[in-house]
Amino acid sequence: MNKSKLGLDFARVDAAKQLAKNIADQVQEFVDGYTTVTVERTLCRLIGIDGVDENGVPLPNVVVDSLLEKGVLNQGMLYFMGNAILETNKNPQQIAEDVMNGKLDLTTLPLHGIDEIKQAVQPYIDACLTRIKGNVAKRNEYLSTIGEGPKPYLYIIVATGNIYEDVVQAQAGARQGADVIAVIRTTGQSLLDYVPYGATTEGFGGTFATQENFRIMRKALDEVGEEVGRYIRLCNYCSGLCMPEIAAMGALERLDVMLNDALYGILFRDINPQRTLIDQYFSRVINGYAGVIINTGEDNYLTTADAVEAAHTVLASDLINEQLALLAALPEEQMGLGHAFEMDPMLENGFLLELAQAQMTREIFPKATLKYMPPTKFMTGNIFRGHIQDALFNMIGIWTHQGIQLLGMPTEAIHTPFMSDRYLSIENARYIFNDMKSIGEEMEFREGGICRARAKEVLDKAIDLLKQIVDEGLFTALEKGTFGDVKRPMNGGKGLAGVVTKGDNYFNPFIQLMKDRK
Secondary structure: OOOOOOOOOOOHHHHHHHHHHHHHHHHHHHHEEEHHHHHHHHHHHOOOOEEEEOOOOEHHHHHHHHHHHOOOHHHHHHHHHHHHHHOOOHHHHHHHOOOOOOOOOOOOOOOOOHHHHHHHHHHHHHHHHHHHHHHHHHHHHHHOOOOOOOOOOEEEEEEOHHHHHHHHHHHHHHHHHOEEEEEEOOOOHHHHOOOOOOOOOOOOOOOOOOOHHHHHHHHHHHHHHHHHHHOOEEEEEOOOOOOOHHHHHHHHOOOEEEOOOOOHHHHOOOOOOHHHHHHHHHHHHHHOOOOOOEEOOOHHHHHHHOOOOHHHHHHHHHHHHHHHHHHHHOOOHHHEEEEOOOOOOOOOHHHHHHHHHHHHHHHHOOOOOOOEEOOOOOOOOOHHHHHHHHHHHHHHHHOOOOOEEOOOOOOOOOOOOHHHHHHHHHHHHHHHHHHOOOHHHHHHOOOHHHHHHHHHHHHHHHHHHHHHHHHHOHHHHHHOOOOOOOOOOOOOOOOOEEEEEEEOOOOOHHHHHHHHHO
């Protein structure tokens, strides 16, 4: 690491990371003892189970619910599926269809030995890993042949509710210069305890995240990427009650970026903290293996808490998220840790405070593909002032070498963006990124000045907060409203009933194989 431009004390940074590691280790010790209905459904998907029954219930749900109702899910779906493969000589998809049709009860079959059961599922595990590795190789082939845009990646959203209309808008955005297309999820999908199936055309405020929709958009972005000579990254959301399932679907269909943060789901969707932290671990293992950049949601804290007063909570959460991701073997380069430009534009010297925090974040996480979020809280409907606010945000993005620049829209808070709105936002960013390309190398931060003082203050406060969380634990910190001024009890929220203690026969070989990059 080069000498800090802000005069940060890297011994203090190292101390902060050690505190965050202590917190993450506490969480992981808890996580390792449990599975969830979502994790087990994810395993169904990874070994080839797909489709829905006549009522539209996904087959992974049918299989897992059949085990949950019998009170044996603690032994793990793979245990019963491997045993059924041995007994029936059928593949997992055929077995799932027999369960669906009432022809088979996985819990009444004669039981084989655990080693034999593990061997029975291994070919399906190997086939899945081969497919995901093929997707990673395909992405790398694109990057080495047609290449990609420079960082910060220009990140835009499409949110029509209709996947086919999303394709039209996404391809238009790519032609205008976007590097990452995020397909916003329909309102409320994070609270569904199943993944909808097939191509969808009727989302509200976004489009359903389904594997078929992923496939459709991936194909469309590959086509336009070849046309414009630049690989276009596809982003979706594996937060919510189906976090690892959607991570698995993204890995199977070659998504590149995933919103993937338990803390966001806990705070802003009231998902049970235990459930989603267990789910998050497996989802990050999958994303790490698939070469997916995860985006975390710390920027959202500043929509409910004050951006000046609560800046240290963003940094503390980023530090914890980094350590949780490392435990899942997710490389630093795939960490899109979140922060945001959310101070009141009427604040005196607000630009300098924002600049200090962005530079501080860059220096503390030097390898991360940082996700920098635009002003939203103080967008008023005055599109001219809003466009200037976005321009100031873009200046800091290029100045501090952010990884992903989620472009602001002049019509933020008015309506879902038109293609013309996106064109203005992309033009704004490209102009500033080119015109100010080397400003970060040219400018220094004055010793004793506002920026250095602000960075030190935020780091010091983050360290104090991390010390407190080490003492009380992350679950208690969440109960007290430490992040985003939102209080979430350990046994509250949605999804707690889906948490299951692991039994004696439980196994999930995907975790170690993926962490070892096998």
